[in-house]
Amino acid sequence: xxxxNNYNPVVIRSTTTGYNLEQDLHSLKIQLAPRxxxxxxxxxxxxxxxxxxxxxxxxxxxxxxxxIMALLIVFVGFKGLPADGSDELAMLDxxxxxxxxxxxxMSFDEELSASDLELxxxxxxxxx
Amino acid sequence: MTKEELDLLYREQFGALYRFVLxxxxxxxxxxxxxxxxxxxxxxxxPKYKRTEAPASAWLFTIARNxxxxxxxxxxxxxxxxxxxxxxxxxxxxxxxxxxAADRERKQALAVAVSELSESEQEFVTLYHIEEKSYQEVSxxxxxxxxxxxxxxxxxxxxxxxxxKKYYDxxxx
Numbered sequence: 005x006x007x008x009n010n011y012n013p014v015v016i017r018s019t020t021t022g023y024n025l026e027q028d029l030h031s032l033k034i035q036l037a038p039r040x041x042x043x044x045x046x047x048x049x050x051x052x053x054x055x056x057x058x059x060x061x062x063x064x065x066x067x068x069x070x071x072i073m074a075l076l077i078v079f080v081g082f083k084g085l086p087a088d089g090s091d092e093l094a095m096l097d098x099x100x101x102x103x104x105x106x107x108x109x110m111s112f113d114e115e116l117s118a119s120d121l122e123l124x125x126x127x128x129x130x131x132x
Numbered sequence: 133m134t135k136e137e138l139d140l141l142y143r144e145q146f147g148a149l150y151r152f153v154l155x156x157x158x159x160x161x162x163x164x165x166x167x168x169x170x171x172x173x174x175x176x177x178x179p180k181y182k183r184t185e186a187p188a189s190a191w192l193f194t195i196a197r198n199x200x201x202x203x204x205x206x207x208x209x210x211x212x213x214x215x216x217x218x219x220x221x222x223x224x225x226x227x228x229x230x231x232x233a234a235d236r237e238r239k240q241a242l243a244v245a246v247s248e249l250s251e252s253e254q255e256f257v258t259l260y261h262i263e264e265k266s267y268q269e270v271s272x273x274x275x276x277x278x279x280x281x282x283x284x285x286x287x288x289x290x291x292x293x294x295x296x297k298k299y300y301d302x303x304x305x
Contacts, residue, residue: 025300029261038150
């Protein structure tokens with residue numbers, strides 16, 4: 005995949021020092037190798053370290069559509085319940101209102117006779 | 133390009149990307165971080181990547197260059213050149229046992245001199261001389277014609293030899 009250059013460097017050899025600029029430049033490749041590579045001594049794949057922001061973007065945001073869907077389902081589900089349930093609750097409320105009003109409309113004598121009837125019924129039950 | 137192809141390309145180019153960034157930011161940890169972020173950015177942009185005549189590595193180097201620009205925008209207080217001295221430290225750390233002190237000193241001076249070149253000269257020296265990439269590939273990465281690159285090469289070498297006269301004081305070229 006990598007294309008090496010075929011440039012044959014002109015040997016720039018100093019008459020006084022004998023150092024070659026191109027060779028020295030090329031040697032910087034080893035001199036300035038990434039830490040992990042030079043320490044291990046072999047060419048290995050670098051460990052990709054992600055920052056917290058990158059991790060958030062890669063992992064959390066990838067689940068964002070699913071989270072939105074779940075929220076929508078929950079929202080629609082909850083919103084649907086009171087529409088049906090409210091009628092039942094209203095009916096229950098109306099019924100209890102009727103009952104309570106019916107009770108309050110009973111006179112004292114009616115209540116007394118009702119309790120006597122109940123006591124009689126209980127006595128009969130005990131005797132039996 | 134598939135993820136596997138990108139992974140292979142990145143592994144192959146990691147060292148070159150690291151050095152390319154290192155000469156720009158002059159900080160080992162930052163250079164490593166940026167070189168690694170190149171992969172993340174490339175992975176994100178992979179669905180949009182379209183093959184062109186330019187080698188795929190050129191795409192990675194363009195991402196690396198943009199990340200360096202972003203880095204300096206975010207850290208505007210840091211100006212290139214603040215950390216020049218660090219080349220001496222890393223050159224010392226990587227020096228082999230057989231390398232003489234004079235050799236180390238010369239290469240440290242050379243690394244510092246390369247980091248002080250102009251942006252285009254520095255990129256050219258890094259890609260062509262240090263990484264041994266072809267003129268065609270360097271041309272694709274830097275977006276300059278081969279003719280323009282030859283001129284950059286001439287200027288860069290002249291500048292390096294002027295700065296490092298005591299090591300490369302040649303009388304004939």
